[in-house]
Amino acid sequence: MTTQNTATAVENGAPHTTAEPTVVVRDLRQRYGDFEAVKGVSFEIRPGELFALLGTNGAGKTTTIETLEGFRKPSSGTARIFGQDPFGQPAGVRERADAVLQGSGLMDDLSVEENLVLTRDLAADPRDVDEVLELVDLIEKRGLRVRQLSGGQKRRLDLASALISRPEVLYLDEPTTGMDPEARHETWRIVNDLKASGVAILLTTHYLEEAERLADRLAIMHRGEIHVEGTLADVLAGWGDRVGFQVPDEVRTADLPEVEGARCEVETRDQALWATYTVTGGGVADRAHHAVAALLAWATARGTVLRHLQVRGASLEDVFLQVADGTADLLAE
Numbered sequence: 001m002t003t004q005n006t007a008t009a010v011e012n013g014a015p016h017t018t019a020e021p022t023v024v025v026r027d028l029r030q031r032y033g034d035f036e037a038v039k040g041v042s043f044e045i046r047p048g049e050l051f052a053l054l055g056t057n058g059a060g061k062t063t064t065i066e067t068l069e070g071f072r073k074p075s076s077g078t079a080r081i082f083g084q085d086p087f088g089q090p091a092g093v094r095e096r097a098d099a100v101l102q103g104s105g106l107m108d109d110l111s112v113e114e115n116l117v118l119t120r121d122l123a124a125d126p127r128d129v130d131e132v133l134e135l136v137d138l139i140e141k142r143g144l145r146v147r148q149l150s151g152g153q154k155r156r157l158d159l160a161s162a163l164i165s166r167p168e169v170l171y172l173d174e175p176t177t178g179m180d181p182e183a184r185h186e187t188w189r190i191v192n193d194l195k196a197s198g199v200a201i202l203l204t205t206h207y208l209e210e211a212e213r214l215a216d217r218l219a220i221m222h223r224g225e226i227h228v229e230g231t232l233a234d235v236l237a238g239w240g241d242r243v244g245f246q247v248p249d250e251v252r253t254a255d256l257p258e259v260e261g262a263r264c265e266v267e268t269r270d271q272a273l274w275a276t277y278t279v280t281g282g283g284v285a286d287r288a289h290h291a292v293a294a295l296l297a298w299a300t301a302r303g304t305v306l307r308h309l310q311v312r313g314a315s316l317e318d319v320f321l322q323v324a325d326g327t328a329d330l331l332a333e
């Protein structure tokens with residue numbers, strides 16, 4: 001699959017996609033004792049680009065982020081941030097990269113503002129604390145101790161802590177977990193602004209809509225491997241459109257027509273037979289049209305009607321579930 005989607009990048013305000021990649025991961029492997037948690041993962045992230053790493057529980061996403069952060073030395077393969085090995089957080093990487101991780105690094109007994117002041121004092125060229133509090137909508141909570149914040153407010157303070165140092169690379173590990181829909185949308189706006197300002201972002205999330213809204217490119221991991229990678233449009237195009245209908249009573253399954261570029265599956269629902277044609281052949285824009293036209297021509301010739309006729313493009317959830325089911329590679333061929 002291709003790895004660029006200019007349209008998505010421009011829509012999301014990220015015109016920097018031709019720049020040299022900030023993050024380069026090549027055939028990364030990570031072992032915990034005998035267990036290989038990451039099995040040869042490769043990707044790049046350019047300035048102003050957001051790469052979403054999706055995957056099943058235990059797929060190896062956090063391990064990958066921890067490696068990029070410099071907490072883990074690769075078992076083999078390489079990770080490079082600005083051309084440097086991040087292991088041990090060398091100068092030149094440490095000041096330019098930051099993270100919003102699972103498991104907050106906040107001091108519970110200090111106030112919101114005190115936490116940010118501590119972080120600010122470690123940064124070379126920090127943002128103003130009030131500016132960041134405004135950005136994450138916590139200005140009215142500045143005097144509260146962290147333990148008095150709700151879960152979603154803590155996640156916003158985590159984000160504020162990462163933003164204060166003006167990172168050029170940002171790792172967001174499930175950044176909106178526990179947020180209400182409004183706070184989530186507000187976080188997406190902040191993340192889109194960061195992209196537009198040229199920050200290279202690696203996002204992991206279990207909210208597929210979050211990846212659809214934010215990602216220029218995405219990958220789906222399962223058991224340590226990337227199974228699907230590309231722009232959202234690439235990923236969905238590879239999975240095909242579905243045309244479904246209730247099989248007419250007078251039609252036997254064996255009599256259903258062949259449709260070029262499509263495979264047919266029949267299942268029983270509510271004591272009726274339903275046919276689903278998954279159309280992967282032909283042009284992405286018109287393949288569903290040709291399949292429907294062929295099926296309608298067949299039905300008309302037989303003097304029958306395709307009841308409950310539906311046309312549906314693949315969703316990211318369909319693709320994710322196929323990956324989790326272990327059949328993704330088969331389908332993507």
Ligand SMILES: Nc1ncnc2c1ncn2[C@@H]1O[C@H](COP(=O)(O)OP(=O)(O)OP(=O)(O)O)[C@@H](O)[C@H]1O
Pocket residue numbers: 032035037055056057058059060061062063064
């Ligand atoms: N310190 C460790 N020691 C041994 N195994 C570990 C360790 N950390 C993670 N693992 C294992 O490595 C695998 C990958 O874990 P990781 O946390 O990277 O997954 P993840 O994709 O972030 O999962 P989730 O979506 O559930 O957060 C899991 O099977 C996990 O049990």
